[in-house]
Amino acid sequence: MAEVPGHHMIEIERLTKMYDATHGIREIDLTVNRGVSLGLLGRNGAGKTTLVRTLIGLLKPNSGKAIVNGIDVSSDPVSVRKVIGYLPEVFGLYNDMTVYNTLDYTGRLHRIEARDRSDRIEYLLDRLELTEIKNMKTGALSKGLRQKVGFARALVNDPQVVFLDEPTSGLDPIAARGIESLIAELKKDGKTLLITSHIMPEAEKMCDCVALIKDGRLIASGKISDIKKKYSEPAVIVRLQDPASAGQAATMLRAMLPGVEATDSTVTIHGADPDKTTLMINRKLFEANIPVLEIRRQESSLDDVYFKAMEA
Structure with missing residues (x-):
């Protein structure tokens, strides 16, 4: 599981995953540097989630290649999942399980030793301000708190790269601001983030760089300031x-x-x-x-x- 040399955390070359003649992603070329927060922007159905699911090894590409933290996602998806965290737009929690047990269960799936697991969970509960509700069942939580628990679950294995699919979608403004501040903390920690969004003001707050996807194709990518210069009058x-x-x-x-x-x-x-x-x-x-x-x-x-x- 050698690290990719230099600063690149994600390298994508001509990556294609089509479901049929019109749906999917086509020949995506994209590089994301270590510690960068990239916003993957596009309309619903443009291919954002397909790209993410291919990068984390849940979908096998038709052609092209993707390297995450030095690991080829096609040939070694199991190793990729050890170094990434993933918060899907729609995720399930076991409603009868407590917040603590949800994170403990996730830690066991990652085969984290018991002592390290409890240390990591206590750290995340404290950092995400979930300690007071750690013994509550997840089914009794508000949408904003469920999102935080999903976030904590994505961080249990202390991932190098975190994939967030529409992380503030459907949240009230206060809950959304809480998620945005968590993302800012992860950026300070030097994590590489790939965030899908169709809410531009939120993407602008959370991301350093953007990649615009239209009909499965990448039409522009780069620093937000450079993209603005290119397209703004x-x-x-x-x-x-x-x-x-x-x-x-x-x-x-x-x-x-x-x-x-x-x-x-x-x-x-x-x-x-x-x-x-x-x-x-x-x-x-x-x-x-x-x-x-x-x-x-x-x-x-x-x-x-x-x-x-x-x-x-």
Whole structure:
């Protein structure tokens, strides 16, 4: 079970798993570095869960290869499952089993020795704030607490890579925030995370990098900032001190730049390269004696970028 050399924790080459002519994943190429949190984004049915289930050895690919922590998932799925944790979107808990016994049972499945098992479980109960309910039956818990128990169960074997399928789906905002903070803790611990999601603001909070999947194909991947640069339309926002000067400022800037739009005390220049035009805009407005409060780059949300990429 040799570690993969360098920084790569997941390496995927031309990975294909098709159920029929249209459903599945096709020729996915993707590398995830150690300690990175990757958001796997796409509509329902795009192939996100199929990719995850193939990476953890639950599905056998038709072709291509995937290496997780130096282990080939096709030839050695048993070893892969020793180094990963998995929280499916829909998971079952034995409703009559207590929280502690659920984690103990999972530890025994991983063949963890009794003493190490109890130490690990107590650590997870404390870290995930489950100690007070450790003797409650899982069937009596709220959805948010059941999700936490599922999370704890995925971490019992202290995995190097954690796969989370829609981890905040269906949770109320407070429970979702709790899961997001757990994910932030795992990132601090240096774990590699692969998180599927279709909720863009949550993905943006949880992930460093994203991979966009459409109809089973990978259409873009990289750091969120780089993906935003690629797909977002640049724009400059100018906030003026005096709302009455917005019309004059817009007229003056239209003579030099396309895509100028004025509303109240703000002028927006669509399609303008912020790095090249900000100083020029500031100088022209200063020369025209139009007081400016701020000039800034308009930031696209991941939502905007996602829709633009999916339509491309």
